[in-house]
Amino acid sequence: SEGSAEPATTPHLTGTDQDLERTLRPRSLTEFVGQARAVDNLSVTLAAAKARGEAPDHVLLAGPPGLGKTSLARILAAELGTTLHATTGPALDRAKDLVGILTQLRRGDVLFIDEIHRVPPAVEEYLYTAMEDFSVDFTLDTGPNARILPLTLERFTLVGATTREGLLTAPLRGRFGIVERLEPYPPADLVAIVTRAAGILEVGIEPDAAHLIAERSRGTPRVVNRFLRRARDVAQVGGSATIDVAVAEDCLGRLGVDGHGLEHLDRAILTALSRATEGTLGLKTLAAAVGEAEDTIEEVYEPHLLRLGFLEKTPRGRTITDAGRAALGGPA
């Protein structure tokens, strides 16, 4: 995703993030904060693969945007000492594109496919034999001239990332030997992440300020790092080299992030639900009411509001809870 119109709390990658993310990305499993279970499983996989001198099993990383899936894919390639080839599901428009990438892979390379649930079905079929037998039957030409070209591939490791594990087809899902789900980070992990990032960006941050920013960042490293960058700007403009609580509060206020870590769109969703005459709204109506894509509401906003207990899903639709009404500042 792109655009400066994105709210600061969006966990999607925005244009201005890219340089920052390159600088702040953890480079090894030891630098990767939190997600202990996933990190532990992956380090066992890595150690075993290295001991055998073989490419590890294919890995599926699932979880909301901004939690470290891309970082983990890069770390796997780095720790294996191999090359990472990165693409995305929607970019693999034609089977030709995928076959082109597959045939370039050298022994042990990592192929990273972000948003793998969005690989078109006709292209996905090629992944099956590629993952299982390290071969593809590529069809040249069409109609009476059609010829099948069997291609042998080098053993590689596919790392797929998805924000919507439920949308993966069973045959694709079943071809991953390792599936790791990333969860939103607890505040203590986000404090560690933002403190590390502040060190890299050479800006001071007081522990109270780090806690405040961490608490409001929706459990998401990408969001906490974005708050840090904005807070650094606020500190600099104010002539301070350190982010203290006052600077952090000022920054969050400017970004429209309230005491619950809610931003404009969260409040718009809650407001729309609080006005629903039947008490519930379907996803389509809700999306139209707040002017946001259904996908984004389902992947990003709803999970957060559900976790906070401000929204509930019922068989008839979404509904606001008493706590949600209270958070809006209205009568409970």
Ligand code: ADP
């Ligand atoms: P995803 O692929 O899940 O959207 P990324 O791997 O791109 O997420 O992570 C976004 C940014 O968040 C990274 O550039 C990095 O700065 C930071 N980040 C994510 N996970 C961690 C972590 N566990 N430790 C430290 N920083 C992290």
